Amino acid sequence: DAKIRLEEVEKRYLGTKTPAVASLSLEVKEGEILVLVGPSGCGKSTTLRLINRMIEPTGGRIILDDEDVTKVNPDALRRRIGYVIQQIGLFPHQTIAQNIATVPKMLGWDKARIGERVDELLSVVGLDPETYRDRYPKELSGGQAQRVGVARALGADPEIMLMDEPFGAIDPITRDRLQNEFLRVQETLRKTIVFVTHDVDEAIKMGDRIAILGDQSHIRQIDTPERILAF
Ligand code: ADP
Numbered sequence: 461d462a463k464i465r466l467e468e469v470e471k472r473y474l475g476t477k478t479p480a481v482a483s484l485s486l487e488v489k490e491g492e493i494l495v496l497v498g499p500s501g502c503g504k505s506t507t508l509r510l511i512n513r514m515i516e517p518t519g520g521r522i523i524l525d526d527e528d529v530t531k532v533n534p535d536a537l538r539r540r541i542g543y544v545i546q547q548i549g550l551f552p553h554q555t556i557a558q559n560i561a562t563v564p565k566m567l568g569w570d571k572a573r574i575g576e577r578v579d580e581l582l583s584v585v586g587l588d589p590e591t592y593r594d595r596y597p598k599e600l601s602g603g604q605a606q607r608v609g610v611a612r613a614l615g616a617d618p619e620i621m622l623m624d625e626p627f628g629a630i631d632p633i634t635r636d637r638l639q640n641e642f643l644r645v646q647e648t649l650r651k652t653i654v655f656v657t658h659d660v661d662e663a664i665k666m667g668d669r670i671a672i673l674g675d676q677s678h679i680r681q682i683d684t685p686e687r688i689l690a691f
């Protein structure tokens with residue numbers, strides 16, 4: 461039931477002495493939220509970018525559903541993996557609807573299907589479609605923009621979501637609300653999620669399992685929040 465499997469994955473950036481990620485092995489089970497928590501610079505973002513092939517590993521293998529990711533065609537990979545980062549970078553000259561439609565458009569969906577999907581996704585992330593679909597990113601608050609980022613990542617109903625401090629730049633009260641809403645949505649979506657944070661409280665709240673990472677993404681502990689707290 462492993463959806464994602466990392467086998468002794470290594471990433472050395474060009475011109476650096478020590479690897480950002482050294483021999484990382486782990487499994488993400490279908491439908492779970494696995495949280496990677498650890499200090500800044502320990503290789504969390506690198507690990508996510510390796511999984512969706514924004515960057516290539518210098519060693520080891522990454523397997524999705526028993527298939528080496530290098531064998532999956534890039535379009536399929538973009539459909540299957542949603543990616544949310546802290547600075548979501550909505551396209552400023554596109555409306556919210558156009559932003560959310562990025563991947564479906566790329567996949568050649570027809571207009572009607574895209575329109576329906578955009579409205580559906582706005583509702584999923586708690587934004588009224590009528591009110592928001594034709595607005596521009598600069599008209600949104602930070603929390604609203606982050607909701608749109610999540611909607612855009614869910615665009616073509618990916619099996620996997622990679623979330624890199626998705627609520628990191630948001631005030632604590634809004635963050636708490638977004639976390640709760642996201643957990644509620646996840647109860648029905650059942651995506652396989654790798655969620656990166658450096659905030660231990662967020663890790664405990666969001667994770668079905670938590671991997672506590674040290675330097676070079678060395679796994680110090682990986683377990684359920686309950687068992688980590690009991691330790
Ligand atoms: P984290 O997400 O845990 O903060 P990162 O994966 O961003 O860690 O970074 C891990 C290490 O790799 C850090 O030392 C960082 O400086 C380095 N690093 C990240 N991206 C690059 C890059 N594009 N080129 C060179 N070094 C990088």
Ligand code: ADP
Nearest residue numbers: 473476499500501502503504505506546624625
């Ligand atoms: P965070 O700490 O929030 O994970 P990072 O500082 O790791 O963010 O990454 C921000 C951006 O800077 C990324 O696109 C990453 O690839 C790049 N980056 C990080 N460290 C380095 C580095 N040492 N050299 C070059 N680019 C880097």
